[in-house]
Structure formats: structure tokens, C-alpha cells
Amino acid sequence: MAIAVLDLDIDRLPPALNLAAKYERALVLLRVAGRPAGQALISLGTDDPDDLQKRLLRAADSAFWEAWLRDRLRVAVPQDPPPPSLTTTVAVCTRDRTEDLERCIAALLAMPDDGQEIIIVDNAPATQGTRELVARFPRLRYVLEERPGLDVARNRALREARTDIVAFTDDDAAPDPLWLRALAGNFADPLVLAATGSTMPMELESDAQIAFQSYGGFLRGFKRIVYDPFSQSPLLGWHAGAGVNMALRRSVVDLVGSFDEALDAGTATQAGGDSDMFRRILAAGYRIVYDPEALNWHRHRRSQAELTRQLYGYEVAGSAVLCKALLYERDLSSLTEFLRWLRRELGGFARAALRRPGAAPLPLAASRLRGGAAGPGAYITARRGRA
Amino acid sequence: MTTMPSVSIVIPTHNRAERLEQTLGALERQTYPLAQMEIVVCADGCRDGTRALLDRLGHLPLSVVELPGLGPAGARNAGAAAARAPFLIFLDDDVEPLPDFVAAHVEAHEAQPQAAILGPYPPCPMASRSAFRLGVRHWWTQHFAALVEPGHRMRYTDVLTGNLSMARSTWDAIGGLDPRLRAREDYELGLRLIEGGVPVVVAPRAFGHHHEHETMLVDKSFRRSREEGRADILIAQTHPQARNDLKAVIWRRWSSRKSDLLDRLLLGGGRGTDWIMDLLARLLPPLDRIGFRRLHSLLFRSLQSYWYIRGVGDRLPTFRAWRSFALEGRDPVGKPDLRLDLRDGIEAAEATLDRLRPGFVELRYGHRILGHLPRAIGAEPWAGRHLRPYLVRHLGPAYLRALAADDVIVPLTHDEFARLDTSLGYMAMHYGPRRSPWTWDEQYQQWRGFLSAWEAKADRRA
Numbered sequence: 051m052a053i054a055v056l057d058l059d060i061d062r063l064p065p066a067l068n069l070a071a072k073y074e075r076a077l078v079l080l081r082v083a084g085r086p087a088g089q090a091l092i093s094l095g096t097d098d099p100d101d102l103q104k105r106l107l108r109a110a111d112s113a114f115w116e117a118w119l120r121d122r123l124r125v126a127v128p129q130d131p132p133p134p135s136l137t138t139t140v141a142v143c144t145r146d147r148t149e150d151l152e153r154c155i156a157a158l159l160a161m162p163d164d165g166q167e168i169i170i171v172d173n174a175p176a177t178q179g180t181r182e183l184v185a186r187f188p189r190l191r192y193v194l195e196e197r198p199g200l201d202v203a204r205n206r207a208l209r210e211a212r213t214d215i216v217a218f219t220d221d222d223a224a225p226d227p228l229w230l231r232a233l234a235g236n237f238a239d240p241l242v243l244a245a246t247g248s249t250m251p252m253e254l255e256s257d258a259q260i261a262f263q264s265y266g267g268f269l270r271g272f273k274r275i276v277y278d279p280f281s282q283s284p285l286l287g288w289h290a291g292a293g294v295n296m297a298l299r300r301s302v303v304d305l306v307g308s309f310d311e312a313l314d315a316g317t318a319t320q321a322g323g324d325s326d327m328f329r330r331i332l333a334a335g336y337r338i339v340y341d342p343e344a345l346n347w348h349r350h351r352r353s354q355a356e357l358t359r360q361l362y363g364y365e366v367a368g369s370a371v372l373c374k375a376l377l378y379e380r381d382l383s384s385l386t387e388f389l390r391w392l393r394r395e396l397g398g399f400a401r402a403a404l405r406r407p408g409a410a411p412l413p414l415a416a417s418r419l420r421g422g423a424a425g426p427g428a429y430i431t432a433r434r435g436r437a
Numbered sequence: 438m439t440t441m442p443s444v445s446i447v448i449p450t451h452n453r454a455e456r457l458e459q460t461l462g463a464l465e466r467q468t469y470p471l472a473q474m475e476i477v478v479c480a481d482g483c484r485d486g487t488r489a490l491l492d493r494l495g496h497l498p499l500s501v502v503e504l505p506g507l508g509p510a511g512a513r514n515a516g517a518a519a520a521r522a523p524f525l526i527f528l529d530d531d532v533e534p535l536p537d538f539v540a541a542h543v544e545a546h547e548a549q550p551q552a553a554i555l556g557p558y559p560p561c562p563m564a565s566r567s568a569f570r571l572g573v574r575h576w577w578t579q580h581f582a583a584l585v586e587p588g589h590r591m592r593y594t595d596v597l598t599g600n601l602s603m604a605r606s607t608w609d610a611i612g613g614l615d616p617r618l619r620a621r622e623d624y625e626l627g628l629r630l631i632e633g634g635v636p637v638v639v640a641p642r643a644f645g646h647h648h649e650h651e652t653m654l655v656d657k658s659f660r661r662s663r664e665e666g667r668a669d670i671l672i673a674q675t676h677p678q679a680r681n682d683l684k685a686v687i688w689r690r691w692s693s694r695k696s697d698l699l700d701r702l703l704l705g706g707g708r709g710t711d712w713i714m715d716l717l718a719r720l721l722p723p724l725d726r727i728g729f730r731r732l733h734s735l736l737f738r739s740l741q742s743y744w745y746i747r748g749v750g751d752r753l754p755t756f757r758a759w760r761s762f763a764l765e766g767r768d769p770v771g772k773p774d775l776r777l778d779l780r781d782g783i784e785a786a787e788a789t790l791d792r793l794r795p796g797f798v799e800l801r802y803g804h805r806i807l808g809h810l811p812r813a814i815g816a817e818p819w820a821g822r823h824l825r826p827y828l829v830r831h832l833g834p835a836y837l838r839a840l841a842a843d844d845v846i847v848p849l850t851h852d853e854f855a856r857l858d859t860s861l862g863y864m865a866m867h868y869g870p871r872r873s874p875w876t877w878d879e880q881y882q883q884w885r886g887f888l889s890a891w892e893a894k895a896d897r898r899a
Binding site: 075089090091093103104107108109110111112113115116119120123124125126239240241263264265266269270271273275277278279280281282283286289290305333334335336340375380381382383384408 | 870
């Protein structure tokens with residue numbers, strides 16, 4: 051049961067949507083004055099534009115209405131972000147996924163040229179595909195990183211970049227044209243070492259994609275949030291966002307260190323390089339800004355098997371990072387965080403086993419528990435392997 | 438120093454020669470001509486190298502007032518009395534002004550000669566792993582961020598003396614600071630400024646970096662809590678209208694039987710319990726080190742409360758005295774000064790607010806009551822520029838529902854309005870800023886509602 055994904059400005063609704071007949075529902079990114087403001091889930095009825103507007107207004111979230119009211123009352127009217135005052139690089143870490151990457155590159159080349167550099171890090175490729183694809187675009191810089199691992203590739207990007215800010219996205223994403231400007235605008239405060247943005251699904255064609263998005267996906271709402279260690283526990287740094295949509299001040303390498311190469315894709319821990327970075331930024335006393343105006347689109351995993359593997363991986367990574375904090379940084383609060391996790395997951399497992407309404411399917415709940423249990427071992431192994 | 442200076446910068450200092458040197462150095466690098474400045478340093482009970490430092494800086498237009506240790510309020514009063522210029526800038530010794538600082542103060546003063554001018558001095562950007570440091574940094578950052586938000590309504594608690602300027606005639610008319618206060622003397626001044634009708638404005642470019650990380654330390658913060666307890670009682674005695682705003686009064690009014698008992702013990706304990714608190718304070722650093730942040734913050738706040746109560750006890754020796762002090766003279770909220778109907782247009786409402794400057798307003802839209810522009814202690818009266826930001830921030834859902842009913846958002850049939858009104862009602866639960874972990878709560882609810890409605894529809898079809 052596919053759901054259409056649309057990007058609409060409330061004041062510039064198209065006369066007709068012209069969607070394929072299979073779509074009866076839509077997830078709509080709502081814009082006000084051209085800026086991303088909120089979202090609405092609607093069922094598609096008639097093609098009457100008047101009706102579409104009313105459906106959208108009925109389903110719109112609170113962030114949309116706040117932006118709408120600000121716009122109508124002319125209080126801090128939403129505006130396109132200006133060219134950044136800091137220099138920027140975009141880095142995409144990829145491995146043998148040229149079909150996705152091509153779409154990502156097209157999106158990156160549609161951004162206004164503020165002098166940003168675009169680096170494609172080809173991570174331990176099996177084919178020449180990426181090199182050949184990138185060679186077609188003189189605007190891009192190709193970097194080959196032979197050592198496998200997403201965090202290895204990210205660190206390479208940080209070393210290759212020469213700019214103040216390095217923005218990361220994934221090969222299976224396609225950022226909005228003003229994505230980079232919006233991210234870069236958050237670094238005026240010198241204590242901000244990372245900025246993250248909102249990530250919407252590129253498509254919702256399969257049940258797996260819908261399930262992932264409906265449990266949050268990579269979206270963290272449509273309200274700007276400054277994560278300060280005063281009010282945000284570093285262990286919950288991952289609330290700020292994910293690696294698909296993040297920018298780092300390059301000096302982060304000197305201030306809190308580079309990405310942990312024992313984490314994330316390509317290692318036994320499967321994920322967590324981004325959330326470990328956010329954790330360390332907060333733990334060191336710096337800030338992270340989540341800015342929903344920095345909009346990115348991500349193609350979620352299509353099959354149920356891929357999704358289950360991904361969610362399993364997140365749990366492995368979650369407890370791997372807790373284990374790292376406890377064993378290697380003597381942060382005892384990770385122990386209480388682990389107990390909290392255990393209570394939540396055992397509760398989820400029990401609800402799934404009893405088939406309570408709204409509970410996750412039992413295999414999924416079980417695999418999450420297994421993932422959490424596997425994390426510490428995976429991290430210790432991966433770390434020894436790197437040493 | 439033959440000519441008359443046009444601006445006097447008054448800096449009280451107490452044993453911080455190194456910090457003071459930085460501040461004076463920054464004053465030397467101003468875009469405003471040094472020759473037109475006078476820098477009045479009030480060396481208040483200094484026993485470090487302050488005197489020697491000032492002797493060394495003979496090339497600056499310094500005038501030094503030596504004091505025996507009057508505290509910051511008395512020192513500023515003495516500094517102001519010694520100052521010769523018609524315009525005074527009060528600057529703390531741990532605030533390092535940017536080069537435009539004096540010029541920006543002077544400019545704001547020329548634009549509004551009768552106003553008191555606040556300059557921002559947020560913390561010097563400094564990362565820290567210490568929970569205490571993060572808390573202090575957070576307080577200061579928030580304080581100055583709020584001042585420059587659109588439509589901010591100025592209150593007495595916005596007034597701080599670390600970076601403040603006004604005409605000497607204003608200062609003299611208001612009578613300076615209350616020298617009996619060793620804390621909150623700035624709030625008390627703010628109360629008299631605002632209630633005396635002196636406009637308080639912010640000059641964003643009159644900017645300084647506050648080196649709080651060097652000057653605000655844990656021990657000092659407990660001493661300060663005690664001073665605040667004392668000061669609050671004194672302020673409440675001098676300004677009965679401010680009582681309802683003070684911690685010492687609010688606690689007693691809203692206390693439970695359990696907290697009554699505890700406060701009674703602490704107040705009565707006096708000196709006898711101090712050593713226990715000193716011991717408990719030693720637990721703070723290790724708790725912070727192992728990452729037990731919640732426990733740390735709980736203990737820290739409890740200790741602060743303890744010292745605050747000790748301060749209250751210095752003024753009101755018995756619990757009975759405290760309670761009767763807090764419970765007397767509660768004044769009712771009263772009726773609004775003004776009713777505004779926004780259906781007549783926002784511009785008209787703004788003009789009315791600017792004309793009447795009321796303290797308490799009821800906002801309507803036709804027959805619907807949207808809410809209030811509330812009365813607040815020691816706040817400037819409502820003005821037109823407050824209205825729109827206040828509507829967006831605090832009354833958004835009510836205002837939107839009124840607009841929808843009036844067909845302003847989009848023309849609707851009766852049925853369509855009922856459905857939009859319901860959904861705006863749900864939306865209202867999530868309206869306003871969100872903090873982690875509730876950031877994706879609303880989206881989650883949207884999806885649950887949408888998917889279950891869809892399933893129900895599919896079931897009906899089947």
C-alpha cells in the first residue's frame with residue numbers, strides 16, 4: 051500500500067497532483083513562504099485543489115501552524131537562508147551504489163554555488179563504477195579510501211576537507227537545494243560543533259519503508275532545537291539526528307577527536323558512528339543544533355529483511371556506544387542508561403508476546419533485544435581489530 | 438584630564454587585578470575616543486595588586502576610588518558619585534567589552550536620552566565538562582537570548598548592573614542602588630526603574646564577553662544563595678508589591694506539610710547544620726565525574742535551597758515569622774484594564790496598546806475570549822510591539838481557531854469548520870517549543886492516528 055510523498059507550499063498548491071492511480075494516501079512536506087515548516091498525512095480524494103488545501107490544513111502539525119501564523123502576522127517571517135559566511139564542504143561516503151549516488155549527485159549539483167567543495171569518498175569499492183560516475187562531473191572531487199568502514203571514510207573526508215564546515219550525507223539521500231546553507235547558518239555560535247537537519251522519506255513504496263517512517267525514521271520534528279549538555283544527557287545525543295543529515299565544524303577533530311573507527315557500517319557494531327560523535331560533542335561541553343529547515347530526502351530500505359537487519363544494527367550500535375562510554379571512559383551513567391534500555395525493551399518484548407495493540411511484531415522485538423545484547427561484544431571485538 | 442569627559446565608565450572591583458587588567462585593556466581599544474572617557478575604578482577592599490596595577494596604567498583616564506569593602510551596590514554608588522560625566526556606564530570587572538561597546542552605549546543613549554540601556558554580556562564561549570559550569574553558562578545564555586527575542590516585555594529581573602548605562606540625572610533621580618543589598622541589588626534597581634516609568638532598552642552592539650568561568654565558583658554560588666535569601670526578604674519589606682514574585686514568599690504559600698517541617702528544621706538548625714551541608718557539597722565533584730548528572734543537580738539545587746533558607750533565617754529568625762510574613766497581603770489578580778477585540782484588526786489593537794499602555798488586557802476575537810496579556814510584577818506596560826509575538830508564542834491555537842471560525846484562513850462550510858476546529862484542538866497539545874525526548878512525539882501520533890483510521894476504513898470496506 052504505497053503512500054505518495056509530496057513537497058508542497060501551502061500558498062502555491064498545484065492545480066492538480068497528477069499522481070499514479072495506486073496512491074490513495076500521501077505524506078506531504080508542508081512549506082510556508084518556501085521554507086520547510088511541517089508535515090501532513092492525508093488521504094487523496096478528488097483532484098479539486100480547494101479540497102486539497104482543506105485536507106492539508108486539517109492534517110497539518112503544530113510546527114506548520116506556528117510558521118503559518120508567523121508568516122501571516124509578519125513576526126520573524128520564514129526566509130531563505132543566505133549564503134554561509136563560513137566555508138563549506140559536502141562529503142558523501144559511498145560504496146558501489148552508483149544508481150543511488152547518481153541521484154544524490156544530481157541533488158548536490160542543484161545547490162546554489164557558494165564555493166562549496168563536494169567530495170565523494172569511495173570506500174573500499176569492488177568495482178570501478180563510482181570512479182567512472184564521479185569522473186563525469188568536473189565539479190566533484192573523487193577520493194579513494196581503501197580501508198573499509200563508514201567511520202574510516204568519514205575521517206578521510208574530514209582530513210581531505212579544507213573548509214570550516216563539513217556536511218555529510220549518504221549516497222541514498224538527495225538534499226534540498228538550500229540544505230547546505232541552512233545547516234551552515236547554525237554555526238554562528240562558536241560552541242556549536244554540529245548541526246543536523248530534518249530528513250524525510252524519498253518514497254514510501256513498501257510496508258517496510260512505511261513502518262520505518264511511522265516509527266520516526268530520521269525525522270526529529272519540525273522545531274529548531276539547540277542541544278546543550280546542560281539539559282541533554284550526552285548518552286542521548288543521538289536524539290539530535292543522524293549521519294544522513296549532519297554537518298560538523300572541522301575543528302571538532304582537534305576538540306573532541308575524529309569518528310571512532312570501531313563503530314558504524316563495515317564493522318561488527320554496524321552503526322553508531324554518528325551518535326557516538328554527538329555524544330562526545332555534548333560530553334565535552336559543546337552544542338548541537340537541530341534545524342528542520344535543513345531538509346534532506348532519504349530512500350529507506352525497501353524490504354522487510356533489510357529493515358529488520360537495520361533495526362537490529364541500531365540496537366547493536368546503541369549498546370556498543372554505552373559499553374564504550376562505560377569501559378573506556380568510566381562514565382557510570384551509561385550503566386543506568388543500559389538498565390533503562392533493558393526495561394524498555396523487555397517491556398516491548400512482553401507487549402509483543404502478548405500481542406497488545408500497537409506493539410511491534412514479536413520477531414522484531416526479539417531481534418532488538420538480541421542486538422542490544424550483542425553490542426558490547428561487537429564493540430570490544432571491533433576495537434581490538436582496529437588496534 | 439583638563440576637559441570634561443562625556444562618558445564615565447564605573448567599574449567596581451574586588452581582588453581581581455588580572456581580570457581588571459583585561460577589562461581596562463579592552464576599554465583602551467574602543468572605537469570611541471579615549472580622551473572623552475573617564476574610567477572610575479572602585480577598588481572595594483582590594484588586598485591584591487589592584488592598586489599597583491592602577492598606578493602602572495597612568496596613561497588611561499583613570500580615577501580611582503578606594504573603598505573599605507562596601508559590596509558591589511555601595512561601590513557602584515560611590516563610583517557614580519565620583520564620576521564627572523553626564524552619562525554613566527556601569528561595567529563589571531569580569532566583562533570584556535568589544536571595541537564598539539562605548540560607542541554603542543552612547544548611540545543608544547542619544548537615541549533615547551531618558552532610557553536605561555542594557556548591554557548583553559553572555560558567557561565567553563567556553564566548553565566545560567562540569568555540570569556546575571554548564572548550569573551557569575546556560576543561565577546567562579538564556580538570560581540574554583530572551584532579551585532580544587521579538588516582542589520581549591521588559592521586566593525588573595532583566596536588569597543587571599554588569600553592563601548598564603543611563604544619564605547621570607536618571608541615576609540621581611532614581612537614587613542609585615540600595616546599599617543594604619549584597620545580592621539582587623540589580624533587580625531592586627530594575628523594579629524602581631520600571632515602576633518609575635524609565636524605559637529600559639537593549640543595545641545589542643554594546644556587547645561584552647562575561648568571564649564567568651573565572652569568577653563564579655561553586656562555593657561562591659552557595660554564599661550567593663544565602664545573600665539572595667536575605668535580599669529577597671529585604672526587597673519584599675521595601676516593595677510589598679514585589680512579594681508575590683519572590684522565592685521566599687512563593688515557597689511558603691505553596692508548601693506541603695512535609696516541606697514545612699523540613700524548612701522549619703533547617704531554619705531552626707542555624708549554624709548547627711552548616712557543616713553537614715559542607716560535607717554534602719564535597720560529594721558534588723565526584724558525582725559529576727562519574728556522570729551522575731541528575732543526582733548531582735538534585736543535590737546542588739538542594740544545597741542552594743538550604744543556603745537560601747539560611748539567608749531568609751538571617752532576616753526572619755523564626756519559622757512562624759517567615760510564615761506570617763509570606764501569608765500576609767496577598768493581592769487578588771483584579772480585573773483587566775482593557776478589553777481588545779482582534780476582529781477589529783491587529784493594527785488597531787496595536788495602536789490602542791501604544792496609546793493606553795495597559796498592564797493587564799483581555800484579548801477577544803468577536804465573542805470568543807482568546808486569553809490575556811497578563812499582569813506581571815515589575816514589568817513594563819503592554820505596548821503594540823508585544824502583541825503579535827505574544828499571540829504567536831502563547832495564544833496561537835486559540836487565535837487560529839477564531840480565525841478559522843471567521844473564515845479568514847479559508848472559507849469553510851459548517852461541517853468543514855467543525856473538522857478543522859477539532860484538528861486544531863489536537864494540534865494545540867503540541868504547539869510551542871519542544872524538548873528532547875518529545876521532539877518526534879507529534880509525528881508519531883500523526884502516523885498512529887493516520888494508520889489506524891486507514892485500517893478502520895479498510896475494515897469497513899472489507
